[in-house]
Amino acid sequence: MTLLHDLLNSPDPGPFALLRYEGADRLEILRGTSRTVDRLADMPLPELAPGETPGPRTLALVPYRQLAERGFACVDDGTPLTCLEITETARLSLDEAIAQLPDTVPDTEDLGFDIDDDAYRALVAAVLRDEIGHGEGSNFVIHRTARARTTADPRRLAAAALRRLLTDERGAYWTFLVHLPGPDGRTLVGASPERHVSVDAGLAMMNPISGTLRHRDLPPGEAGRRRFLDFLADPKEINELSMVLDEELKMMAVVAERGGQVLGPYLKHMSHLTHTEYLLAGRTGLDVRDVLRETMFAPTVTGSPIENAARVIARYERAGRRYYGGVLALLGRDADGGQTLDAPILFRCADVDPSGGIEVKAGATLVRDSTADSEVAETHAKAGGVLTALGLRPAPAGGAHAEVTSYADDPRVAAVLAARNDRLSSFWLAERPAATAPGPLAGRRVLIVDAEDTFTGMLGHVLRSLGMEVRIRPSHDVAPGDAEAAAADLLVLGPGPGDPEDGTEPRMVRLAELVRERLAQRAPLLAVCLGHQVLSLALGLAMHRRDMPYQGLPSDIDLFGTARRVGFYSTFTAVAEADRLVTPYGTVEIARDADGHVHALRGPGFAGLQFHPESVLTEEGPALLGELLTTLLPIPHP
Template identity: 60%
Template sequence: MEPFALLHRDGAPHVELLRGSLETVPTLADIPLPPGRGPQTLALIPYRQITERGFACVDDGTPLECLRVSSVTSVPLAEIIAGLPGELSVSEGAFDIDDETYAGIVGDVLREEIGHGEGANFVIHRVYEATVAGDPVDAARAAFRRLLTGEQGAYWTFLVHTGTRTLVGATPERHVSVDAGLVMMNPISGTYRHSDPRGLAEFLADRKEIEELHMVLDEELKMMATVAEHGGQVVGPYLKHMAHLTHTEYLLAGRGSLDVRDVLRETMFAPTVTGSPIENACRVIARHERRGRGYYAGVLALLGHDDEGRQTLDAPILIRTASISPAGELRVPVGATLVRHSTPADEVAETHAKAAGVLAALHGRAPSSFEPPVADEAALAALAARNEGLARFWLDERTPGNPSLGRTAVIVDGEDTFTAMLTHQLRALGLSVSVVPWSAPAVPPADLLILGPGPGDPASDSPKMVRLRGLAAAALEDGRPILGVCLGHQILASVLGLPLRRRDSPYQGLARDIDLFGATRRVGFYSSFTALASEDADGFEIAADPDGTVHALRGAGFAGVQFHPESVLSRDGLVVLGDLLPALLERVISPSVSG
């Protein structure tokens, strides 16, 4: 059978039928985008393409396949449903990783990774496996019909047949889109199972669910800070009702001019299916999953041009999706987001709930009547309260930054693209900013050196930590102005002689009020380690809790903050930076930083 795709977008009265020829390409840059109005290419992008960003991956060889669109037909929804088969026979299956083993992996990640500072959240997947009888494409068409009639609220409901593989699903989440120069992302996190005995208002007030959504919001703001010229503006939160689940979500929007294939590369892949910070999340996934992901967590990307010739992109995440091989082998991958408040039992239950919609369609169970939970006054108040204490810098419309001070800053990235968000804030404060990786052979000259955030144990002898300690020590010795953020702060504190320790409970995605040199500031933390106040500290001030855990320090020509002033969790982050910078910049000297 020739390649084709059926696409239904949320709320549309029709289904798009795409036909064309198939082409396999090695990289995102090779995705064909010929001139012409409308959709030109439908790209099936596997998770293994994450290696294009230099990130870790168990490479299973899944191909990047492109349907070069030759025709698009709009078919009324009712007509499509009437013409699709209703019969579908699927064997009873099971997860490739049983509940007990999966719960053990969850416990390992919570203890070994989040507990040891490797990141704030991670997504670990498992796969429901079964077999379908008869022709696999007919089985997929029947499943597509059942998803159209039985699921609700999906961003895309789709069936893609490439000739060698068939995917069918109902994904709730847009990853990234570009239309008329407007880039949009749609972080969705937090899962309310409709069978949950808790009311919706109680779910919306749950601290674990709130922090989970805010963490993926921060992670996608990092991506928007890279692909949108002035970063992203946050809109929401909203509720997304589906047949079995209700999710919470935000929308992010910003203007951009990158080629849409570059947008795809810079946003591989959503934190809701990987974790944060994303580079280390990929390492954690490879360590604990030990197998490839196929197309799970990748995207289905429709590329084209609008009537004015501008590039367009619509790319939902490949979740809630079944893949069917020519031999009838069925796979439904699902994952759970693990955060510091997670419990193994709850995350096991979440994977079952996420698979339920696709499995109900595959097994031919009668569609559940769609009764979304009532968002009463208490629920709406709890939803709105999620923005209380967030940074208005990211919620409000703002004018682009203007480097009016005539001063420069260079940020050394410790493998956390929070640096992209920090760049926008520093530009708003008048600085000209550049970013280099910690592994760069030399750090360019600048008026201010910033050691940025990143994962890992700051006391280790890893190449990254050795390099960062060397940069901090050289700056202090030469009197070069230096600011440390999170990991950079821990490194700076250790070079200044303060001891470091691992926190008893990780501060990952935690916002709180602190006393910062006599002023109360609300800031967001992503850390599992902290510096401790010492009586031997000489020549600098420390802001710390009564138990000695250090939140910030400052002295002649240097400062460090344990929290992330650039985070959406840091209501007062911009104020903190505005208070610290003048004292640092007044000590500017000319020699370059080379480390």
């Protein structure tokens, strides 16, 4: 009798997990005891004792509701943060494991989606119209749940589904089965395509994935290849990935010492789907539990900006997400005693309760140019692999994966992928030195006011690259008369969601107060996106809500006589009738388009930018900021 046989057949095997890592030819078996903890900081990660073998120590199931640790909104469904404290590990070759897993999936009853296709179409339309259309964010992920029921032992069902995933699914980051026994236990089985975050030897990595092509939509032969090239060149797919890239760069800006470096893009081939992806890498000295906390959760399952995306999800989704959108987190120690972390996103998985209830959750990423029909189809496609493994959907016709994989050798595919980086910011694509060369801005003190969009973390790294000393504080913490703001050489009012004319919104009120104070004091001020809109209102400009939001949109503009490629994340824009405006604070120069929509403005000691100079979509962000700030800040004499 083998350990795997015992785990699947004994009456009470205790908690265990079966894991296959991407590309591995073996199955990892983890066994131990389970306990629940309240916070990520409480997840056990004991020191490596003398003579003790390095490796995994704890496997944590982190539910979506853990977002409350960051103060973000969520439906509290009571799902616990459960830790499997590992006491025994073993390995089986993949062939041995597949031979021992059951090859017949027990009968299950398909109960359909909790939200039918028509209702989900209406939900998509409402989010596009009322949230993205009103400036609440650039993208949101709203899920629905495919439900089923079985009378079989959840372990047997999950083990049979795992076998199918191991034999039929390709390209998964982790393929897994986690069993937590007991009346309140769960059994999870799935194949997650996406690393959320990992840390090894101090190197943190994230893996934003977005853009989805169903292989069944590809015709055979050259026509399929052309359709694949069209997918890679589709602006919607490009912008969707760029938005989640920016959002995960925001997270890397917090956990990595110099922010993240962008690697890619790459293709992610699954059995029935192909995605596009980037890798982000950066050095960190944080405890891995803090890394995990600061990166809750991936924009590919939430949206951006993350804090308001959490609010939108809480408003629109009918029930809690349980583990969907959370992570599996494997915490361990390396040979030197250093902390390690590997955390795939918990999606593309089935959640089976002890009574036989089955849930498979799937969400679509809603962006400015989404269509309701395509997002309905995307949820079916994303749930399809696991539903097929459970015997609830027929397996698609074979052969498509091999043909799609062969496209990677086509020079046209490589060229289209590489072209995605042609006009992205080289600041984020290159490895940056630890030291910054002295310049005219070196040593100048900057206070950034964060208005609930952590683009401010990226902005901080760009300003530090110019030699500036940067602090970031939330808007609710910076009031008029603040001593640090008064002492700063430059105050930066950052981006955030919402309507700048909403006088009942505390953030808008606070930003307006800070703008008025700074202008009255003739103290240097830079305002970005939402901050720029509030500054524009203070200068007497009108505000306009765009018919089509500019969310995650790269655009070529004329910026005070210089052509620039910049990234917009906005629904509202100031409108001006002329290129100059006389105000009580001096004459203001305005950069605008043919419709009068204001891209930027500058006056004596202040400037506003509607676009994001820190975004990966802004081609020359650091140079642009350096030029602008040297005109705002008086350069001290030597």
